[in-house]
Amino acid sequence: MFNSLGIAVLVLRPDLTILRANPAAEQLIGLSARRMEGRGLGAIVRFESERLAGLLAQGDAQIAAHGVATSFHDSALRQIDFVLSPVTGFPGWQLLSMHDTGSSDSLRDTEDLPLRAPAILAHEIKNPLSAIRGAAQLISRKLPDKDKPMAKLIAEEVDRIAKLVDRMQRLGREKPEPVAPCNLHQVLHRARELVEAAGLENVRLTEEFDPSLPPVLANQDSLVQVLINLICNARDACKDGEHPEVTLGTRFVSGFVLNVMRLGRPIRLPIEIRVSDNGPGVPRDLRDHIFEPFVTSKKNGQGLGLALVNKLVRDMNGRITHERDEVHGWTHFRIHLPMVK
Incomplete structure (x- = not known):
């Protein structure tokens, strides 16, 4: 039964050495069971997240994670879903099951991130906001001057929440904006x-532009919004540095094809836009999740900006990726879009 499982499974001893590996694990990792058994897990499977590595060492953690940046043996980083479970009755023993969701350095066609929940929440929040604001305005008329700033504060906070709700609703919008040729x-x-x-x-x-690029197929207003968000994020990320710099770049990526099929044909995304900054970069434990709602490294951030950017780019049949160059100290956001045929 263990060998017939279609998902990769490793049986780990308390010292995190591999006791057993099924054929699916052999295929995923690219090593035979004989070469893996008896070796430490860290020599075979490497998780980018230090936190996950720490949980593995505890020996009794029940973990399920999606899209974890992982490398096997000497291979490149890949996105892996995994479940770690303790073995009942055998303290310290663990089962590690894994499923490959694609390569981390390519543009993957995964299902859209779960954005319906923010949209539903936005709908439920927005209804009473106007009533609260109206009540604050009515109260303000009857208050003495010294208490009016409190009513004004209530109205201003309602307006701030309303703007946040509007952004949440955009995340949940299912019908994309129409695309057209854009310069x-x-x-x-x-x-x-x-x-x-x-x-x-x-x-x-x-700017580092290729002036010979053909028109792209996109929604112009959405693309402007995407770029404003990325440029502002880059500015905020590096502004406290010694020589803060943001670079905008464009280029033609010959032969780049998204490895999924839409309408029976491959999607070609040869036009690249790059927004780079020389700031400290996104914290390592957030890098695999920065396009998810409510994930942010900013002290007062809402975690909706990049989630909305990701949605708008995908609505244009494009893709966006994040890359950190630790050697040269630059962070790159790359957008790939289709060109007009």
């Missing part, structure tokens, strides 16, 4: 102008 560099210059008008805070903004 990519006009869109980039528009986004840059809007960010500069708001203030770059002494951050140097440079």
